[in-house]
Amino acid sequence: MPKANDHSPSRRRFLQSSLQTTGAGAAALFAPGVVNGYTAQEVQSFYVDGEMQRNVSKWELDTPALCVDLDLLDANIDTMQTTLASNGIASRPHAKTHKTPIIAHKQLDTGSVGICAAKVSEAEVMFQNGINDILLTTTNVTPTKIRRAMNLRQACPGFIQTTDSPENARLLSEAAQALGIVADVVVDVDPGGNRTGITPGQPALALAQLVDQLPGLTLRGLLCYDGGSQHVMGFAARRDQTLGRLVAATETFDLFNSSGLSTEIFSGGGTGTYNIDHATRGLTDVQVGSYVFMDAQYIDIGGETDNEVYSDFAPSLTILTTVLNDQYAGRCTTDAGAKACTINQPWPRVKGETGMDYTSGSDEFGTLRYGNDASRTYKVGDKLELIVSHCDPVVNLYNQMYAIRNDRVEAVWPIAARGMSA
C-alpha cells in the first residue's frame, strides 16, 4: 500500500514528541473491589512524604476529569494484538472511540494495519496528526463531503473510502477524476441491521463490479460491520448471532473472488466479537474500538471464560469526580452529571465499590445512593473514580484526557477529533 509522506507540508506533527511504541505493560487485570475511591483525608495523605508534590497526582486534578490509565491501556492493546495475531487476522481499530491521534499511533506502532474513521472530519484530523492509513467506514453522500474525502485521498494515499450504492460510486468516480486521482474504495455490505450498507449477494456484487469499472476508482474489497451483535449478552449467543449474520458477507466475498474482484480487505467485527471474527471465512481485520478503554456496557456482556464479567480487557478510562453535598441521608451529590458522563446506561460505576448506585441523569450533578451493604460513605470533598457507561460518547464530551501512570499525570492528550461529527 502506498504510504503518505510523513514530511508532507500539509501535515502537522505537533503531537509526535508524545508518541512512543508501547511495550506489553502490566497485566490487564480487572479486579472489582480492589481499588476504592479516596476520601479527602486519604488524598491529603498521599502528600505526606512530599514525593507526590513533585508531580501532579491525578487526585489533584480539577474535576470532572477524564483519565486513562497507561498501563491498562497498553495492556489492552497488547491483549488485542496478541490474540488477533494468533488467530491470523489483523486489527484496524476505530478512531471514533478515542478520537485521539496519540492512541491511534500506539495502535499502529503495535501492529494495526490502519485505523477506521466514522466521519470525514475525524479522518482529516487523524491525517493532520500523522496517521497515514485510514478507512472511512461511512458513505459520504453530499457533494461537499465527497469533495472533502477525495481531497483527503489526494493528500493521503493510504485513505480508503466506503460506498454503498451505484449512484454514490458514480459521484466518487467523478470527484476522483476531477482531481486526477485514483481513489481506493470498499463496498459496505449490510449485516442485516438495514442501517447502512448495500444488501449482500448480487446487489453488492453489482456495486463492486461497477466500482471496478469506473474510472478514478480502485476496488479494495468489502466491509461488513456487525454493530448489532457486539453487545449481545453471553459469549455463545454472541458468537452464534454474529457468525450467522456474517454468512451472507462471506458468500459475497466468494462472489467477489469468483468474479475476479479484489477481496484484499474484508473488514468487520468489533470489541465484543474480536475472538470470534476469525471464524468468519475470508475476514481480514476487525474494526475494534472500545477495547482500549472498556466501559460498563461491555463489562456486562460477559466473556468466553467469565460469563458474568467481560474481563478480557481492563477498564482503563475513568472519570474523576468530587462530592459536593453530603447533607442528605443515603446519598451524596457529585460534580459529574450528564455533561461529564452522558446518560448512557448502565450508569457509571464507582471503581472498587459495591452497594452504591451512581446516576448522571442531571446535566450538572451526579448522584451517589447508598444501599444497605455500602462498604463506606463519602463526604464533601472526597474523590470518586467512575468506570464510564459507554466510552465513545463520553470521550466526545472532553477536550483532553489525562494520561496516568501509577496515579500520576504523565501527559495530557488532546482529543483532537472531539466533536468531529460532520
Next chain:
Amino acid sequence: MPKANDHSPSRRRFLQSSLQTTGAGAAALFAPGVVNGYTAQEVQSFYVDGEMQRNVSKWELDTPALCVDLDLLDANIDTMQTTLASNGIASRPHAKTHKTPIIAHKQLDTGSVGICAAKVSEAEVMFQNGINDILLTTTNVTPTKIRRAMNLRQACPGFIQTTDSPENARLLSEAAQALGIVADVVVDVDPGGNRTGITPGQPALALAQLVDQLPGLTLRGLLCYDGGSQHVMGFAARRDQTLGRLVAATETFDLFNSSGLSTEIFSGGGTGTYNIDHATRGLTDVQVGSYVFMDAQYIDIGGETDNEVYSDFAPSLTILTTVLNDQYAGRCTTDAGAKACTINQPWPRVKGETGMDYTSGSDEFGTLRYGNDASRTYKVGDKLELIVSHCDPVVNLYNQMYAIRNDRVEAVWPIAARGMSA
C-alpha cells in the same frame, strides 16, 4: 452593584464586534406543520436564481450542523423580558444552557440583571468574553476550585459565589482574605430535591448569619432553584408543585429579613415556571435557561394557554442532518446520531413533519422511521431539520453554532464554554 472595568487588561473582547442589542424581532410563533424538511432537489432549487449563492445558505452546511434561528431567538428573549417585567421580577439567565457569550450579551443588553453559571470554568469563560455579572450557582468545595472562584471575584467585582454549608463558608472566607478581597455570597437553599443546598429554615438562617459575620464575605441573599418542577406536565400541576416547594424558601427569606440579613437576591425558577415564579413572595429573579432555544422536553410539558404544546417560546435551536441511506423499507439512516443529538428523550423531532419517528440511539447514525401517515419519504442526500431533545447537553456537543436569519448564515458563534464542566 460594582461593575467590572470593561477595559480590564485581563479581559479578552474578541467577540465584541459580533455583539448587538437585539430588538423585538419577529413574533415568537411555533407552528408545527408549517416548515418541512427539504429534499435534495428542493435545496438545489434554492439556488436557481443565483441569489442564495451570494450567501451561505444553511442548506449548504456540512452536517450535522447546530443552528439557531436569530429571529426566533430574539423573539424568545423578548417574550421572556416582557413577561417578567410585567410581573415585577427580573431574569438572571443560566449560561449552562447556551455556553455562548454572544447570547449572554444579548440577554444582558435586553435587561437581564446578570447571568448564572454552573461551573467555575464556565464562569471564567463568560468573564473572559466580556460578561461582568455572574452568579455561580454551584458550591465549590475543593481548595483549587475555591481559589479559582476567588481569583475570578478579584478580577470581576460582579461575581457572586454560592455556598451551602458552614464549613464551605469558612473556606471561602479564608480564600477571600488571602486575596485581600470581600467576596459576595448567596446561600443555596434546597427546594426539597435533596440534591444541593442547605435545608431551609433555621439551618439556612444559621449559615447566612455565619456568612454575614465571617471576614472577607458579604451576604447578598439566597437562591432556591426548583429544578425538579420545571418539567412537570401541565401548567396547573406545575404551578401547584413549585409554589408549594418554594414556601419554605419564602419562610427562609422572611427569617433573613427579620434577622437583618440581606435578601437583595432571592433567585430561583426556570423556563417551565417563568410565568409562575413571581407568585413566590420575595423572589427577585429567575434563572431561566432553555427559553432561548426550547426543545422537545419543554414542548411536551404544556403551557398556560395550550395544555398540549408549551408554545410560549419557539424552537430556535435545530440540528441539520443529511440522509445517508434509503435502501431499506420504512426507514432511512441519517448522519446525526448520539454524538450529534445526545440520547435524551423525547427523541429529536423532524421540524414540520408528522407520522415519522427519529431516533439517535446509535453513536454515529440517526434513524428515521415512517409510520402509515407519513407526509412523505426522504432520499439519500435530502436534508432534515431536527428540533433538539434537550438543549443543554446538545449544545455541549458542538464547538460552534450557526446563527441563521431567513435560512442564511449570518454569523458563526463559538460555543466558548463548551465542555467547561469542571
